Amino acid sequence: MEGAGAIGQFGEARAGEIDTTNQPLLEQLRSEGYLLLPAPAEPHAHLDKALTADLVANPSGDLLGAIRGWVAHRSTISKEDFIERAERAALMGLANGFTAIRTHVDLATDAGTTGVEALLEVKARLAGRVDLQLVALTGRPASGAAGADNLALLREALDMGVDVVGGCPHLDEDPEACTHTALEIAAEFEKPIDLHTDETLDPTHLELELLADAVASSGFMFGATASHCVSLGMQTESVQRRVAEKVAAAGVSVVALPQTNLFLQARGQRVAPPRGLTALAALGEAGANVCAGADNLQDPFCTVGRADPMETAALMVMAGHDRPEQAYERVSAASRKAMGLPPTTDVLAIRAATLREAIASAPADRVVVRDGQRVT
Numbered sequence: 001m002e003g004a005g006a007i008g009q010f011g012e013a014r015a016g017e018i019d020t021t022n023q024p025l026l027e028q029l030r031s032e033g034y035l036l037l038p039a040p041a042e043p044h045a046h047l048d049k050a051l052t053a054d055l056v057a058n059p060s061g062d063l064l065g066a067i068r069g070w071v072a073h074r075s076t077i078s079k080e081d082f083i084e085r086a087e088r089a090a091l092m093g094l095a096n097g098f099t100a101i102r103t104h105v106d107l108a109t110d111a112g113t114t115g116v117e118a119l120l121e122v123k124a125r126l127a128g129r130v131d132l133q134l135v136a137l138t139g140r141p142a143s144g145a146a147g148a149d150n151l152a153l154l155r156e157a158l159d160m161g162v163d164v165v166g167g168c169p170h171l172d173e174d175p176e177a178c179t180h181t182a183l184e185i186a187a188e189f190e191k192p193i194d195l196h197t198d199e200t201l202d203p204t205h206l207e208l209e210l211l212a213d214a215v216a217s218s219g220f221m222f223g224a225t226a227s228h229c230v231s232l233g234m235q236t237e238s239v240q241r242r243v244a245e246k247v248a249a250a251g252v253s254v255v256a257l258p259q260t261n262l263f264l265q266a267r268g269q270r271v272a273p274p275r276g277l278t279a280l281a282a283l284g285e286a287g288a289n290v291c292a293g294a295d296n297l298q299d300p301f302c303t304v305g306r307a308d309p310m311e312t313a314a315l316m317v318m319a320g321h322d323r324p325e326q327a328y329e330r331v332s333a334a335s336r337k338a339m340g341l342p343p344t345t346d347v348l349a350i351r352a353a354t355l356r357e358a359i360a361s362a363p364a365d366r367v368v369v370r371d372g373q374r375v376t
Contacts, residue, residue, distance in 0.1 A: 039346035040309035044293035050089035058300035082118030097348035143177035192223035229278035244286035253338035258315035260295035291334035
């Protein structure tokens with residue numbers, strides 16, 4: 001992947017990818033036939049919604065149908081239920097190799113901060129095994145007088161210990177004001193920002209460019225990420241290049257989410273349905289950091305999923321035309337960069353001869369190592 005090379009050394013090699021000097025456990029795993037890889041990170045999850053596919057209906061199968069179903073159900077969920085499902089989903093991810101997960105959690109006037117309280121509890125429970133970053137997914141509207149209650153909840157969540165400011169400008173009544181307000185609050189609290197951006201095939205939405213311009217003009221320095229960015233894939237090549245160059249220059253990371261966007265986008269479009277991915281080629285050529293995540297896990301926004309980096313990487317190979325090593329970098333080094341994390345020393349040992357085989361077969365035989373110790 002352009003602009004990164006941490007995984008390029010792997011290719012199809014069996015050896016040389018991880019230094020096992022003075023690391024007896026890693027040396028043992030390698031001798032037993034495991035491929036050693038830098039542990040992946042999940043840059044975009046929704047652990048508060050995870051594992052509700054059999055409880056929350058989405059008859060239309062699209063984004064608005066999922067939102068309607070979830071909002072109708074959200075206020076009925078207890079803190080204990082949030083904790084149980086979120087912890088179970090996070091441990092599924094850890095078993096598959098994730099040692100860091102960024103999860104969005106809803107803030108809404110009908111449910112208050114219940115989800116945040118629950119996810120903070122899960123974060124504490126899993127400390128030392130999997131690191132959770134919590135993103136406050138601010139309710140709508142998220143600007144002006146009409147958004148006062150939602151913004152008050154955002155400030156409360158940040159005071160409670162939420163790590164990142166989030167929101168959905170493309171669904172807001174005033175996308176520009178929503179974006180600027182989110183940046184202002186994030187700067188006030190010295191927190192990163194991660195916005196659901198342009199999760200639509202409608203090319204008239206281009207809030208990604210708005211975000212890049214706002215980050216650049218404000219000098220925002222705490223880290224900015226745009227998730228989805230679907231509509232960029234529907235623009236002309238010249239528009240893609242212009243926006244991609246702005247994104248790269250502003251240092252905004254982009255999260256591609258093939259699983260959920262393949263599920264939600266282009267419903268009912270029977271002729272040449274788009275894949276629902278962002279403009280991967282243009283962003284890569286511009287030097288932007290582009291990572292990949294799974295987004296939803298067996299909920300009304302995507303009724304399938306395994307919390308598995310190999311599943312996401314395989315979808316990036318199939319739907320995004322990535323090379324295997326490029327796809328794995330998106331779910332590992334590039335994801336950590338988007339999350340503001342340093343390169344990892346955590347290791348995923350997986351029973352495969354090559355990286356391509358690991359992505360293709362997704363073997364369940366895996367060991368996760370942190371600080372020289374097994375955590376799975």
